[in-house]
Amino acid sequence: MMSSSLLIVKNLTVAFTTDEGGFNAVDNVSFEVQKGEIVGLVGESGCGKSVTALSLLRLIPSPPGDIRNGQVLFNSQDLLSLDIKALRQLRGSAISMIFQEPMAALSPLQRIGRQMVETLQLHSSMAAKDAWRQAEEWLTRVKIPNASERMFAYPFQLSGGMQQRIMIAMALMLHPELIIADEPTTALDVTIQAQVFDLILDMREEQTSILLITHDMGVVWEMCDRVLVMYASKIVEQGARDQIFFHAAHPYSRGLLRSIPRLKDNIERLPAIAGSVPSPLHYPSGCHFRDRCPHAFERCAKEEPPLVDLGSGHGAACFIAPDLVHNQDGVK
Secondary structure, three states: OOOOEEEEEEEEEEEEEEOOEEEEEEEEEEEEEEOOOEEEEEOOOOOOHHHHHHHHOOOOOOOOEEEEEEEEEEOOEEOOOOOHHHHHHHEOOOEEEEOOOHHHHOOOOOOHHHHHHHHHHHOOOOOHHHHHHHHHHHHHHOOOOOHHHHOOOOHHHOOHHHHHHHHHHHHHOOOOOEEEEEOOOOOOOHHHHHHHHHHHHHHHHOOOEEEEEEOOHHHHHHHOOEEEEEEOOEEEEEEEHHHHHHOOOOHHHHHHHHOOOOOOOOOOOOOOOOOOOOOHHHOOOOOOOHHHOOOOOHHHHHOOOOOEEEEOOEEEOOOOHHHHOOOOOOOO
């Protein structure tokens, strides 16, 4: 029986070397993305989400970054051992990435139309005239006003929100098998955000898979089939969307869910997770979350908790996960 997994990440470890010392920004991370599935990767800033995404396509600058271990299997090909020429053929065509910072991703020296046409022609035999027409159509689809005029604009002549929509159009227009979307709508207003997510959902109907990186749990609820919760370089919980939202089994996941504003709650201040994400140079011993965890006990400082199998694809890296999964005390 053939596997339906499009992307399989096994034991991925990414290290960085700095003047202050070395650390693992991604530590032994494993997950899968099925064909036609939307998987959300969530967590606070500094947890390693973007480094994970960039590592999949070997876009981590080296030095200071170094992919120390692991496999990234895309259609059974290991992207980490693929020669650079073959990898470049996959980037943008079979796998597209929507970057978090459009102003850093777009060339400031070329007009928008030139950059989009170049992307189309690099991965197809499309004539320049047809590529120009298709690029203009995609600008219209991502709600760029006066698309024909914007094709002649330079990035600096456009707002950050418009640049982000152009990046989204460039990622979608080649109909890739996998889209890695790193906070794709942070620069967009709510109306445009909803329209862009509708476009992404349309791509899913064509069996495109999406790895959606976000800190917005509301977006995860609306968009995702499965959720990966990342904290301080590690996946601390994974499962189907409903498993995470209604049966969260890791204290960090529960903290993220409690911080979501709800109309029915009549409270002056939202609950917050105490403290902040620790520096990767100074992670606590044992469980990385223990300094902020209301349930921490002596064992948490001595041992690193393994990912406990809770059944039906649900797992959490916490010693008391089996107890927490049945005790939601208002997390829903």
